[in-house]
Every structure is written in structure tokens, then in C-alpha cells.
Amino acid sequence: MKKIIYLLAIPIVLASCKDQNTDTAEATPDEVAKDTTTVVETAIGSLELPAPFSTKSVAKSSTVIDWPEGKTPEALSGFTVTRYADDLKHPRWTYIADNGDVFVSEANTGKDTANRITLLRDTNGDEEVDERHVYLEGLHQNLGILVVNDYFYVANTDGLYRYPYDEGADKITSEGEKIVDLPAGGYNNHWTRNIITNKEKNKIYISVGSASNVGEHGMEEEERRAAILEVNLDGTGEKIYATGIRNPVGMDWNPANGELWTAVNERDGLGDNLVPDYITSVKRGGFYGWPFSYYGAINDPRWEEDPHQEMVDKTIIPDVPVGSHTASLGLTFYTADQFPAKYKNGAFVGQHGSWNRAKFAGYKVIFVPFSDGKPQQPEDFLGGFIASDENSEVYGRPVDVTVTPKGSLLVNDDDSGIIWKVSADK
Numbered sequence: 441m442k443k444i445i446y447l448l449a450i451p452i453v454l455a456s457c458k459d460q461n462t463d464t465a466e467a468t469p470d471e472v473a474k475d476t477t478t479v480v481e482t483a484i485g486s487l488e489l490p491a492p493f494s495t496k497s498v499a500k501s502s503t504v505i506d507w508p509e510g511k512t513p514e515a516l517s518g519f520t521v522t523r524y525a526d527d528l529k530h531p532r533w534t535y536i537a538d539n540g541d542v543f544v545s546e547a548n549t550g551k552d553t554a555n556r557i558t559l560l561r562d563t564n565g566d567e568e569v570d571e572r573h574v575y576l577e578g579l580h581q582n583l584g585i586l587v588v589n590d591y592f593y594v595a596n597t598d599g600l601y602r603y604p605y606d607e608g609a610d611k612i613t614s615e616g617e618k619i620v621d622l623p624a625g626g627y628n629n630h631w632t633r634n635i636i637t638n639k640e641k642n643k644i645y646i647s648v649g650s651a652s653n654v655g656e657h658g659m660e661e662e663e664r665r666a667a668i669l670e671v672n673l674d675g676t677g678e679k680i681y682a683t684g685i686r687n688p689v690g691m692d693w694n695p696a697n698g699e700l701w702t703a704v705n706e707r708d709g710l711g712d713n714l715v716p717d718y719i720t721s722v723k724r725g726g727f728y729g730w731p732f733s734y735y736g737a738i739n740d741p742r743w744e745e746d747p748h749q750e751m752v753d754k755t756i757i758p759d760v761p762v763g764s765h766t767a768s769l770g771l772t773f774y775t776a777d778q779f780p781a782k783y784k785n786g787a788f789v790g791q792h793g794s795w796n797r798a799k800f801a802g803y804k805v806i807f808v809p810f811s812d813g814k815p816q817q818p819e820d821f822l823g824g825f826i827a828s829d830e831n832s833e834v835y836g837r838p839v840d841v842t843v844t845p846k847g848s849l850l851v852n853d854d855d856s857g858i859i860w861k862v863s864a865d866k
Contacts, residue, residue, distance in 0.1 A: 480735045483759035495711040502834045504855040514824030524861035529554040532854045534842040535585035547581045555579040573610040584635035595633035598624035619675025626651045649687035655731040684728040690771025696813030703771040717768040720758035729755040760815045766802030767792035770840040778847025786810045788841040
């Protein structure tokens with residue numbers, strides 16, 4: 441679908457952006473622009489966006505409480521949810537090796553981080569965990585995992601490491617080798633580094649989130665950030681695959697046409713309904729707007745005095761908006777056969793949930809149907825994570841989504857320490 445921006449009105453007085461070293465996430469206008477609307481044509485249809493600062497930017501963090509006995513997330517009719525694994529410490533990401541071994545990255549923001557990988561093994565093919573081992577520890581805010589040839593790759597916040605891989609072993613005891621140095625840390629939860637390989641298994645793609653909300657620490661701090669990097673298997677030959685992607689995390693390949701897709705957290709501080717997170721195809725060499733604009737040529741008012749219009753003019757509109765402040769992180773295309781036919785080649789997205797919206801957004805898993813490789817309107821798939829919006833209480837926060845060899849969907853509920861399994865009823 442052709443992507444066009446229609447500017448329906450002109451925003452009125454906005455905040456000055458003279459000092460980009462201030463915390464622009466807290467910027468407020470001298471006069472709130474309430475009567476402007478922008479309509480953007482995305483791959484799934486028209487998206488109406490309010491003016492910046494139409495609502496105040498608020499902080500509303502969630503408190504995680506225990507799941508009641510016997511309660512699980514709520515699936516659609518025709519699906520059953522069970523606990524696959526629990527008593528994990530922030531199980532943020534899952535990777536399944538070719539032999540069926542399930543590796544879980546346990547890591548978190550700040551000091552409360554396990555910095556380890558746990559191995560979950562099903563020995564009899566019933567999709568239940570029979571063995572559990574601490575596979576690798578002493579890591580540094582690890583997220584992405586990848587097995588290629590004889591190497592086990594781990595993406596820590598400060599670099600890509602590889603270890604000799606012994607298929608079927610319960611633990612890695614050898615020393616790792618840092619093959620790519622990465623800028624560490626970042627605004628909010630932008631410490632995460634995800635990795636995938638291509639079909640040919642000769643490249644690795646690394647997602648690196650921004651160091652800031654909207655460049656407030658200076659753009660020199662954003663070198664090789666808000667980007668997806670491409671390297672050889674030994675870490676050499678680095679190229680920047682795409683830029684202007686504020687915080688890309690989940691990545692996968694569209695099975696219909698081979699496009700790289702990613703799930704992205706957009707910027708904060710412009711109000712409840714700006715800027716929508718998105719999933720999108722990623723064009724080699726493409727620029728997606730951050731921090732100067734969003735959803736194409738919509739200028740971020742915090743860069744009013746230095747708009748970088750030459751960059752804004754070449755911004756690519758992302759394909760599928762998935763809600764503002766939803767913290768959409770996990771992304772996987774469903775290529776198995778267990779679920780009904782409508783799910784084949786569609787994408788599941790794990791939404792970690794908002795911390796800066798008057799009413800919670802996210803805290804669920806959504807599904808984006810695809811037809812002939814083209815995305816359709818997103819729909820809810822797995823909910824029930826919010827206990828009470830009024831009391832700011834949630835049972836959990838879904839992150840990664842992973843398809844098992846038998847076609848079930850694993851959902852990492854990192855703040856509750858649980859991995860849920862969603863299976864189609866027989």
C-alpha cells in the first residue's frame with residue numbers, strides 16, 4: 441500500500457528545544473496544541489495521530505503481584521494456557537536450538553539481574569520440562585542467543601560474545617570471546633541486544649536501542665545506536681543495516697518474502713497517544729525517523745530549532761502501528777501447523793506494557809495476520825495480565841514470544857518469573 445502523509449492542521453506554539461542536553465522527555469509546550477491531527481497512510485490503512493502535547497506526559501508504573509492459584513493468562517477460545525516453567529529470575533528471552541533445547545536469558549534492568557542463561561530440556565517430546573540446568577552465568581545483561589555451526593552466541597549489553605558449542609551439553613565452562621564491542625546501557629530498558637542470523641547463516645543481525653529518549657544527551661552518544669547492525673559470524677565486516685529505529689528488539693524474517701522485520705519502542709514525552717510503537721519491515725539502508733521525526737515527515741517539536749529536515753524527508757513510515765507506549769518487544773512469525781490456518785505466516789508480538797500512560801496499554805500478546813506477505817490489522821491474542829488498572833497492579837509483563845518445534849507458543853512473563861505455553865486445543 442502506498443504510504444502518504446496528510447497534514448490536516450498546523451500545530452500551534454511548541455516548547456523550545458534550544459538545549460538538546462536537557463531531558464527532553466519532560467519538555468512541555470508553552471501552549472498545548474489540542475486541535476491538530478495528522479493522518480498517516482500505513483501498510484494496514486490510515487492512522488490518525490494527535491498533536492504533540494495534546495495530553496500530558498504522565499508516569500504510571502505497574503506493581504507486579506502474584507498470579508492467583510490456578511489463574512493463567514486468558515487465551516482465545518480454542519487455546520489452552522499452561523505453565524511451561526516458573527521460578528525463573530526475569531526470563532526475558534527464549535531461544536530454541538535445532539535439537540529442541542530451550543535456552544532462557546535471565547536478565548533485568550539495574551542490579552537485580554541474574555546475568556545467566558538457563559537450559560530447559562524436554563527429553564520425551566511431550567513439551568514439558570524434564571531437565572533444568574544453569575547453562576551459562578557471569579554474563580552482563582544478556583538477551584539474544586543464537587547457535588550457528590559450532591558456536592553459541594550471546595548478546596550482552598556491551599558486546600556480542602561467542603563460545604564453543606557442544607550440542608547436548610548441560611553447561612558451558614569454556615571462556616567466551618568478545619567478537620563485537622557494543623555501546624552499553626541506555627534510556628529506560630534500552631540495554632537489550634537481540635541477535636538473529638539469516639537463511640544462509642553467514643551473517644548476524646544485532647539490534648541496538650538508543651541511549652536516550654529523543655537525543656537529549658547529544659547525537660554523538662547515539663553512534664551505532666537506534667539501529668540494526670550486520671556482521672559476519674566472526675564479528676568482522678560490520679555494516680549498519682538500518683537506522684532511526686529508536687529501540688528495535690524482536691527480529692524475524694517474513695516467511696513469505698524473506699524481509700527482515702522488527703518490533704520497535706517509539707519515543708516518550710509527547711502525551712498518552714504519541715508515539716505508537718510499531719512492527720515493520722526493515723529496508724537495508726533505511727532511516728525510520730528517530731529522533732527527528734516519526735511516522736514519516738512528522739517533525740518532533742523538541743527538534744524545532746534544528747529539525748534535520750534532510751533526514752526527515754527520507755524517513756520511512758513503519759508498516760504496522762501497535763499502540764502507544766505498549767513496549768512491544770517480542771516478535772515471531774508463526775510457521776508451524778498446530779494453530780488454525782489463519783495463524784500461518786502471521787506474527788505474534790509480546791507487549792511488555794506501559795509505564796507512562798494514564799491508562800495501561802500493552803500487557804498482552806497480539807497477533808498480526810499476514811496475507812501473501814502483507815500485514816493486516818492487529819488483533820488481541822493473549823490477555824489477562826492486568827489485575828487492576830485503577831490500583832496499577834498487574835500479574836505479569838509478557839516479553840518474548842517463541843514457537844516450539846511442535847507449534848505451541850512460549851510467552852516469557854519476565855516480571856513474574858514464568859514462561860507460559862499456549863497450545864491449540866485438539
